[in-house]
Amino acid sequence: MSDSSTDNEASLHQYQDIQYSLKQSNRKTTSLFIERDGSVTVRAPLPYDMAKIESIIEQKRSWIYRNLAEWEDLNRVQVHREFVNGEGFLYLGRNYRLQLVDEQDEALVLKNGRFLLRRDHVDSGMEIFKNFYRTKGLDRINQRLTHFAPKMGVTFGSVRVMELQHRWASCTSKGDLNFHWRCLMAPLAVLDYIIIHELAHRLYRNHDAKFWDAVDKVLPDYQRHVSWLRHNGAGMGL
Incomplete structure (x- = not known):
C-alpha cells in the first residue's frame, strides 16, 4: 500500500x-x-x-x-454516482442519500442523515464531494494518527488527503503520509487499518513478516479489513 x-x-x-x-x-x-x-x-x-x-x-x-x-x-461492475435526489453516497461506511436544495450557505453539508447539495452546484458535484472528503478526512485521519502513532512508537511528517492513482495511501521515506480521499468512504475500522498500515511503514519499508507483525500487534483482525477493501473497493468512487 x-x-x-x-x-x-x-x-x-x-x-x-x-x-x-x-x-x-x-x-x-x-x-x-x-x-x-x-x-x-x-x-x-x-x-x-x-x-x-x-x-x-x-x-x-x-x-x-x-x-x-x-x-x-x-471490478466488473463499476459504480458511477449521479448527483440527483435519492442517490447514495458513502461516508465512513454509511450510505447517505443525496437531497438537492435551493438555499444553504455551503455547497454541500451532511445533515440529519442526508447529504444536502445546492442545486446550482450540481454541475460541480464531483469536485465538491471530493473536497468534502479531503477536508473532513484530514481532520479525522489526523485524530487517528495521533492516537495510533504513540502506540506503535513512531512519528510522522506532513499529512495530505488527495487523489492517488493506484493506492489507498502511501508513506514516503521522510515519513510524510498521503491518503486517497476515497478512504473516507470506508468504515472507521477499515480507515484505522489503512492508517496503521502506513504507520507500520515507518518501521519497515517492505511488506515482510516483521511489517505484518507490527500491524497485527495493534490490529489483530487486520486481515478482515484487507478483505473488506478487496471486495468493496470498486464501489468506493464517484
Whole structure:
C-alpha cells in the first residue's frame, strides 16, 4: 500500500504475457504488487537486474493470474454516482442519500442523515464531494494518527488527503503520509487499518513478516479489513 517517494519515473515493460510497471528506488529488495487499479508493479533497487526481475515474475506467475482474475471479478461492475435526489453516497461506511436544495450557505453539508447539495452546484458535484472528503478526512485521519502513532512508537511528517492513482495511501521515506480521499468512504475500522498500515511503514519499508507483525500487534483482525477493501473497493468512487 505504500512505498518511498524517491522512486524514479516508472517505465512499462512486458514479460511474455504480463505487462508491468517498473519503479526503481534506493531499496534493498525487489517486490511485486497488484495495484488498486489492477495493474502490476515491480519495485526494484538501483541498479536493477532485469533477469532477476523476470525470474521473480515467473515464480509469481500463478499468484499474478489469481489476483488479476479476482480483481477483474470484483471490478466488473463499476459504480458511477449521479448527483440527483435519492442517490447514495458513502461516508465512513454509511450510505447517505443525496437531497438537492435551493438555499444553504455551503455547497454541500451532511445533515440529519442526508447529504444536502445546492442545486446550482450540481454541475460541480464531483469536485465538491471530493473536497468534502479531503477536508473532513484530514481532520479525522489526523485524530487517528495521533492516537495510533504513540502506540506503535513512531512519528510522522506532513499529512495530505488527495487523489492517488493506484493506492489507498502511501508513506514516503521522510515519513510524510498521503491518503486517497476515497478512504473516507470506508468504515472507521477499515480507515484505522489503512492508517496503521502506513504507520507500520515507518518501521519497515517492505511488506515482510516483521511489517505484518507490527500491524497485527495493534490490529489483530487486520486481515478482515484487507478483505473488506478487496471486495468493496470498486464501489468506493464517484
